[in-house]
Amino acid sequence: MPIVQGSGSTRNEHQKNKGVWSDSGAPAVVANSIIGKPAPLKDSFKKVTGEAVYADDMKFPGMLFSRILRATKPHAKIKRIDTTKAEAMEGVRAVVTGRESDMRFGVLPVSQDELSMAIDKVIYNGEPVAAVAADSEDIAERAIWAIEVEYEPLQEFLKPQDSLKEVAPELQLHDKVEKKHPNTNVHKAVDQEFGDVEGAFKQAASTPSASFKFDGISHGFTEPHAVIAHWDAEERVQLYTPQQVPHYTHRALAKVLDLPMHQIQVIRTTVGGGFGGKSDPFQHEMIACMLARKTRRPVKLTMDREETFLTGRGRHPTEAKMAMAFDKDGKLLALDSDVIIDGGAYGSFGVVSAYYNGVLSNGPYWLPAFRYHGKRVYSNRIPSGAMRGHGSVNPRYCTETLVDMAAVELGMDPCELRLRNFLPPNSITPHHKFRITSTGIREGLEEAMRRSDWKKKWGKLPFGHGIGVGCAWYISGSALPIHWNKLPQSTVHIKIDMDGGVTCHSLAADIGQGSDTMIAQIVAEVIGCRLDRVHVKSTTTDTAPIDLGSYSSRVTFMAGNAAREAAEVVRKDLAAAASKLTGQPAQYFDFAGEEIICRSKPSIRVSFMEALHEAQADRGALIASGSYQSPPLGGEFKGSNAGLSPSYSFSAFICELKVDPDTGFVQPLKIWAAHDCGKALNPLSVEGQIEGSVHMGLGQALTEQMRYRNGQMLNANFLDYKIPTPFDTPDIEVIIVESHDPEGPFGAKECGEGALAPIIPAVGNAIYDAVGVRMLEVPMTPDRVLRAIEAKARERAK
Amino acid sequence: MSKQILRCTVNGRAVEIACEPWHTLANVLRNDLNLTGTKIGCDMGTCGCCTVHIDGKAKLSCLTLALECQGAKIGTIEGLNEYEMHPLQKAFAECGGSQCGYCTPGFIMKSCAMLKENPEPTREEIKAGLSGNLCRCTGFMKIYDAVERAATEMREKSVPAPVKA
Amino acid sequence: MTMLLPRFELHQPATLADAVKLAKTHAGDFDFLSGGTDLLPNYKCGLNAHGHVISLAHIAELKQITRDTIGAGVRIVDIERNADVPRSVAFTAGHIASPLLRESGTLGGNLMLDNRCHFFNQSYFWRHSLGYCLKADGDRCHVVPMINEGGKSVLNNKVCVATHSSDLAPMLIALGAEVTFTGPEGSRTLKLNDFYFGDGIARFERKPGEILVKVGLPKWAHEVRSGYKKLAPRQSIDFPVAGIGIALDLDKGKVKALRVAVGAVDTTPVLFDFSKPAQVKAPASYLLTDPYKNMPDVIGKQLDDALIEQVSKHIQTQCQPKLNVPMEPGYRKKMCGVLTRRLLAELRDGAKS
Incomplete structure (x- = not known):
């Protein structure tokens, strides 16, 4: 296991302040060694046998099937909808349209701009317009095409620049737009300036700048969207949905269906991949419930692959102009960036995206002066939203490219230049006050350099063969929840009864990343029991305490801390019981190997079950609750919340590749991926997250793009949307860096998202090393690479 | 009809x-x-x-x-696992070859057919054999590990038992 | 949901004769089904579906493979692994789509692939949004919206430019393969190259109810140097967006015969036969390409780098891909030159295959 130690802050000091999990105050005894040991994901045995139940696998008696009729125009008035013919069809049980509800919803309280189905106008090709529930999918499919819709086309907004223009009210896609840009289709503008940017550029020795363009990309999870809704005989709504954030769907359902939340149960089915694409409350969830309300029968709604693409929420198409200033020693002085992101039809997570595209450029380097103008616009395209590495990935490509350009200009090794600028541990960024508790990026980059033989390769490989570097950082959960209230961000309940099973309840969604296993490991470690004793129930809102779900890389940090806190309560109970049984003071017990052991006299010990039964006397099951809420953080200015996190992950990647100078094809050969996750609670899982991030990032780097013809996505299928195949994916060497975060559970931070961003610039910079061209358009498809090579040749010839 | x-x-x-x-x-x-x-x-x-x-x-x-x-x-x-878990199923779980799990049955079925034809594949042969399956979670590395581990186990299992005298 | 197939009646004849009979009975309202890897995705999109599907999967006569003939029903994977067919043919087969698709797909299906286009290979919803196209349910081409007619630019409601995307077709054409059909009016054998004909809708000259039985390879195919290069965005799964099949006969370094067939740049594979036979297909047989215009003389000449350059330049100049499959036409055109140049050099320098 390639693990490198990074720099944490004063861990013991901090633990004293926060209260350590080890009740004695002594250093943590990790005797059981569950933490830090590779563990197969708890649910994977069901997945390999086909037992795991995904939404489309479920069947209910009397179940109906639903299909959605989608807008066939990118922007149009709905002049008429006639559902008579569909309703008259045999086997059709219900037809719904926008008339069903005019209640708008959305994931962010500030962007409640989605309707369950369009009313009066449609704003993208693919927007739900009506839906049918019928006895079979076949009937439902035929019925939706029997619905007559008459459209009157409106001017289409398909280029972000068009959305910046002032337009008549009827051409505004949403009533509420950015106050600073009235009468436009600008959704959100962020303008920030800190420090002396102008001055920095004047005194700089190197001021690389460039304009970049990024195509939109899609999550490409393999399980298409699918839900089942049932309005049961007790007037409760049961919604089965593969949600990353059941809680937000729960809230939105209550709003749209006009029901108290407790009348709704959201049940998370096995999630066949999310990556941010299953974290919004969705129209199809509302629609299934509406059809269930009408029919009082379970209604299944499964999308095909194209509809899954159309539902969208992928990475924003982005245009960015960026400049950076460095002094002659390679010290970063300032960054000036101007970014437009195409949000598509809805707000989604877009306000956050607009901030993240700027503020997350304040790392992993110390940045004295910062200027950012960011705009997110509405357009008549598939809605963009949060996708793995949300808001940080595209600007990261820009900054890492400019850093490389500066290194070339200053005659420095690009790794060396980066090493000179990293944020140190125990620091606070100058303007946004991002608090860096731990970072192992220096150790990570140095190790990646060593393993890749960087110094012997960079600038020295033959033409067409290159090596490049990219660094990044990412939040371990947003410090401020999107719903401002005093509730904890994560809560975990534990119940242990006489059977000895440890049941943990949490609403952190296991979406394949292994969060159930993570919770089980933490609890097992704290109470010293076997991992298979711990059962995590994380699927239903009726039984699970609220957790803000699996997005923004928050689960290990936040739900992990909540689990630890709950387990500590149980540990105290068990220690008290052990004390009663042995007469030894309760604080002198260690927990390991299913035993509770007297520290001073290890021969005095009681078994887990003995202690449990003693603890249960007169009270029954042991019940405990733990929760997590971020500490107050950050500066005091408008938008200061964006980008705040209790902890940040750091990564440094090196990519070696070959470019075919005649065809422009890029063949990655090897990737060294160093990621600082604080502490690898489960190294097998951490490696899996990093390797998966690299693969997905390589897709964005080289092959993936959402292509459009006017308002229609041209490639909404897995043949034409080019996810890298095994042949297109090189060997990946993961380097786990452990910086032991003082506040993370057992020192852990995120590892699921931050590892995506650095691979794209590592590829871009390696292409430069190989053939001397800067790729300013992503993905770096062969035609684009070849065009750049040819342009360079023409330039040379001049 | x-x-x-x-x-x-x-x-x-x-x-x-x-x-x-x-x-x-x-x-x-x-x-x-x-x-x-x-x-x-x-x-x-x-x-x-x-x-x-x-x-x-x-x-x-x-x-x-x-x-x-x-x-x-x-x-x-x-x-595949009527009486006990197939070595491929076990290996996919144990090696981290399955995350969200949605592509997993397909990978396992393809791997199983591949190992029947080629019980001792090289990493490159595994890659080639699985090049019609897409996984969005793992980056394929742990899937290759799993197939290698299962192949080894299956070869060892299928070694004929010593003939009783 | 799963994309639903349209309703049809399935026929599963066990003999060629029965299949021919069924085809006659359901003339005009049927499709043949072999591996299903092309027909079924198209049917799922509602593309030109018919009321009857005649499966050819159960006809033993179609499944023979020898050194010289390959039955139309032979699965791609069995060509890929066959040691008797020319190595270039096995190589080409091994680069079609993906291992899973090759397990089902057949030679016949690959040669008869329906042509592909961005505006055609889409769901019913998508095509409905667009207003359909010439090739399915519509009355216009969105790739070449206007054509010149009698000096006037008019709406193109006549010619479909959808791309023929077979990998095996160009390789087999380069090798001079023949195809044998059986139909209501008996059997006939013709050059594979002569079989392909017309625009993206017509695609080939098939008489009603005819079934492709086998592909025959001339002795020559085993004697010459041959190879295939494929351009595709990914290294697996994808259709070619340009494919070059070459058969080269060298005599002491001098070109005795050279046949370059290019796939995925026109509505049919395009053969550049550098021996310039007297009876070449009429120039009009290719919709977009004119292989014989300014074709350089190569026969009898030393195949040096300059000659290779000349040949590749010619191919590059004449190929006119359209923006209807992945990757830009200009790029694909250029790659036709690059791949030809590389393959020719490899064939010249490498051992005879």
């Missing part, structure tokens, strides 16, 4: 089932036989999630008409 009877075996069990001519094998397995371990990811033959065995060959059930399997021996992921 009417339903016809499909007679075949599925996971060793004789099946007689009335099928529409236009129903794919994936439809019939999932909807009629309730074998939902076979997944549908792209429905166009590009992702491999729906891979099953038809007469021992790994095939895409989303692009196979059910009635074209008349008399065939069909194997699905559910049939």
Whole structure:
């Protein structure tokens, strides 16, 4: 296991302040060694046998099937909808349209701009317009095409620049737009300036700048969207949905269906991949419930692959102009960036995206002066939203490219230049006050350099063969929840009864990343029991305490801390019981190997079950609750919340590749991926997250793009949307860096998202090393690479 | 146009089932036989999630008409572990070859057919054999690990027991 | 949901004769089904579906493979692994789509692939949004919206430019393969190259109810140097967006015969036969390409780098791909030159295959 130690802050000091999990105050005894040991994901045995139940696998008696009729125009008035013919069809049980509800919803309280189905106008090709529930999918499919819709086309907004223009009210896609840009289709503008940017550029020795363009990309999870809704005989709504954030769907359902939340149960089915694409409350969830309300029968709604693409929420198409200033020693002085992101039809997570595209450029380097103008616009395209590495990935490509350009200009090794600028541990960024508790990026980059033989390769490989570097950082959960209230961000309940099973309840969604296993490991470690004793129930809102779900890389940090806190309560109970049984003071017990052991006299010990039964006397099951809420953080200015996190992950990647100078094809050969996750609670899982991030990032780097013809996505299928195949994916060497975060559970931070961003610039910079061209358009498809090579040749010839 | 009877075996069990001519094998397995371990990811033959065995060959059930399997021996992921977990299933779980799990049955079924033809594949051969299956979670590395581990176990298992004197 | 197939009646003849009979009975309202890897995705999109599907999967006569003939029903994977067919043919087969698709797909299906286009290979919803196209349900081409007719630019409601995307077709054409059909009026054998004809809708000259039985390879195919290069965005799964099949006969370094067939740049594969036979296909047989215009003389000449350059330049100049499959036409055109140049050099320098 390639693990490198990074720099944490004063861990013991901090633990004293926060209260350590080890009740004695002594250093943590990790005797059981569950933490830090590779563990197969708890649910994977069901997945390999086909037992795991995904939404489309479920069947209910009397179940109906639903299909959605989608807008066939990118922007149009709905002049008429006639559902008579569909309703008259045999086997059709219900037809719904926008008339069903005019209640708008959305994931962010500030962007409640989605309707369950369009009313009066449609704003993208693919927007739900009506839906049918019928006895079979076949009937439902035929019925939706029997619905007559008459459209009157409106001017289409398909280029972000068009959305910046002032337009008549009827051409505004949403009533509420950015106050600073009235009468436009600008959704959100962020303008920030800190420090002396102008001055920095004047005194700089190197001021690389460039304009970049990024195509939109899609999550490409393999399980298409699918839900089942049932309005049961007790007037409760049961919604089965593969949600990353059941809680937000729960809230939105209550709003749209006009029901108290407790009348709704959201049940998370096995999630066949999310990556941010299953974290919004969705129209199809509302629609299934509406059809269930009408029919009082379970209604299944499964999308095909194209509809899954159309539902969208992928990475924003982005245009960015960026400049950076460095002094002659390679010290970063300032960054000036101007970014437009195409949000598509809805707000989604877009306000956050607009901030993240700027503020997350304040790392992993110390940045004295910062200027950012960011705009997110509405357009008549598939809605963009949060996708793995949300808001940080595209600007990261820009900054890492400019850093490389500066290194070339200053005659420095690009790794060396980066090493000179990293944020140190125990620091606070100058303007946004991002608090860096731990970072192992220096150790990570140095190790990646060593393993890749960087110094012997960079600038020295033959033409067409290159090596490049990219660094990044990412939040371990947003410090401020999107719903401002005093509730904890994560809560975990534990119940242990006489059977000895440890049941943990949490609403952190296991979406394949292994969060159930993570919770089980933490609890097992704290109470010293076997991992298979711990059962995590994380699927239903009726039984699970609220957790803000699996997005923004928050689960290990936040739900992990909540689990630890709950387990500590149980540990105290068990220690008290052990004390009663042995007469030894309760604080002198260690927990390991299913035993509770007297520290001073290890021969005095009681078994887990003995202690449990003693603890249960007169009270029954042991019940405990733990929760997590971020500490107050950050500066005091408008938008200061964006980008705040209790902890940040750091990564440094090196990519070696070959470019075919005649065809422009890029063949990655090897990737060294160093990621600082604080502490690898489960190294097998951490490696899996990093390797998966690299693969997905390589897709964005080289092959993936959402292509459009006017308002229609041209490639909404897995043949034409080019996810890298095994042949297109090189060997990946993961380097786990452990910086032991003082506040993370057992020192852990995120590892699921931050590892995506650095691979794209590592590829871009390696292409430069190989053939001397800067790729300013992503993905770096062969035609684009070849065009750049040819342009360079023409330039040379001049 | 009417339903016809499909007679075949599925996971060793004789099946007689009335099928529409236009129903794919994936439809019939999932909807009629309730074998939902076979997944549908792209429905166009590009992702491999729906891979099953038809007469021992790994095939895409989303692009196979059910009635074209008349008399065939069909194997699905559910049939791999009737008495104990198949070495591939165990290895995929233990090596981290399965994250969200949706592509996993397809990968395992394809790997299983591959190992029958080539019990000792190199990493490159594994890569080539699995190049029609897409996984969005793992980056493939742990899947290759799993296939290698399972191949080793299967070879060791199939070593003939010493002949009793 | 799964994409639903349209309703049809399935016929599963066990002999060629029965299949021919069924085809005659259902003339005009049927499709042949072989591996299903092309037909079924198209049917799922509602593309030109018919009321009857005649499966050819159960006809033993179609499944023979020898050194010289390959049955139309032979699965791609069995060609890929066959040691008797020319190595270039096995190589080409091994680069079609993906291992899973090759397990089902057949030679016949690959040669008869329906042409592909961005505006055609889409769901019903998508095409409905667009307003359909010439090739399915519509009355216009969105790739070449206007054509010149009698000096006037008029709406193109006549010619479909959808791309023929077979990998095996160009390789087999380069090798001079023949195809044998059986139909209501008996059997006939013709050059594979002569079989392909017309625009993206017509695609080939098939008489009603005819079934492709086998592909025959001339002795020559085993004697010459041959190879295939494929351009595709990914290294697996994808259709070619340009494919070059070459058969080269060298005599002491001098070109005795050179046949370059290019796939995925026109509505049919395009053969550049550098021996310039007297009876070449009429120039009009290719919709977009004119292989014989300014074709350089190569026969009898030393195949040096300059000659290779000349040949590749010619191919590059004449190929006119359209923006209807992945990757830009200009790029694909350029790659036709690059791949030809590389393959020719490899064939010249490498051992005879």
